[in-house]
Amino acid sequence: xxxxxxxxxxxxxxxxxxxxxxxxxxxxxxxxxxxxxxxxxxxxxxxxxxxxxxxxxxxxxxxxxxxxxxxxxxxxxxxxxxxxxxxxxxxxxxxxxxxxxxxxxxxxxxxxxxxxxxxxxxxxxxxxxxxxxxxxxxxxxxxxxxxxxxxxxxxxxxxxxxxxxxxxxxxxxxxxxxxxx
Numbered sequence: 773x774x775x776x777x778x779x780x781x782x783x784x785x786x787x788x789x790x791x792x793x794x795x796x797x798x799x800x801x802x803x804x805x806x807x808x809x810x811x812x813x814x815x816x817x818x819x820x821x822x823x824x825x826x827x828x829x830x831x832x833x834x835x836x837x838x839x840x841x842x843x844x845x846x847x848x849x850x851x852x853x854x855x856x857x858x859x860x861x862x863x864x865x866x867x868x869x870x871x872x873x874x875x876x877x878x879x880x881x882x883x884x885x886x887x888x889x890x891x892x893x894x895x896x897x898x899x900x901x902x903x904x905x906x907x908x909x910x911x912x913x914x915x916x917x918x919x920x921x922x923x924x925x926x927x928x929x930x931x932x933x934x935x936x937x938x939x940x941x942x943x944x945x946x947x948x949x950x951x952x953x
Contacts, residue, residue, distance in 0.1 A: 773913050777905045778824060779817035780920065785897070786816020789889075806864055808927040808940050810920065815852040815864075819845040823890045824898070831894055841890030846883040853877035860931035 787805050790813055806813050822844045823831075830836045854877060856862050868876035930939050 773908075773910065774905055775821060776913070776917065777908055778901075779814075779821050780812065780916070781817075781901060781905070782820035782893070783812035783814050783817030784810075786813040786820075787811045789816065805940065806927070806937075807923050808930055809923045815849055818852065819848045819886065819890075820893055822848050823893065834891060837891055837894065838887040840887075842883045842887030845886035845890060846878045849882075849886070850874065850877045856931075860928070861935045862931050862937050864937055 790805075805811050806815070823841050826837070826840055826844065830840045853863065853865065853875075856864055863876075866876045867873040867879035867882065870879040870881055872881075873879035927940065931937070933939075
């Protein structure tokens with residue numbers, strides 16, 4: 773259960789990183805979540821779990837952690853991007869305009885950012901988060917898991933039917949203007 777909580781919490785923190793990033797850059801697409809209902813970006817949760825699964829010797833050596841985390845997180849990002857494109861025919865991100873990109877799914881500038889972000893996660897966030905996760909009561913897992921699973925299924929349905937990521941932003945649609953007769 774602890775790995776599910778790590779995945780979910782880091783997916784939420786990743787959503788917050790995305791929102792902060794687009795706000796700071798002033799981008800038009802203000803909402804960057806990847807689910808219909810929950811404010812989460814699962815690629816961040818998967819990346820964080822992959823970093824947490826790195827060997828202890830790598831996690832505790834900054835000169836090993838930065839390139840290993842950049843590589844592992846870029847692998848997760850590439851696989852997630854490929855999955856979304858092949859299964860749902862959508863792309864949540866496109867790095868094709870950035871230097872040293874691979875099929876627009878990953879690029880060197882963001883890979884370096886993932887290495888640095890992993891160092892922040894392991895050095896600052898995880899030591900604080902792990903004790904909190906260990907206190908989550910077991911009875912909370914089934915309802916939260918069911919909510920996550922239902923949201924994942926609904927998200928899959930919406931993406932397959934529409935083929936558009938903006939279909940997940942149902943709450944941001946502008947009100948329809950009424951025409952004067």
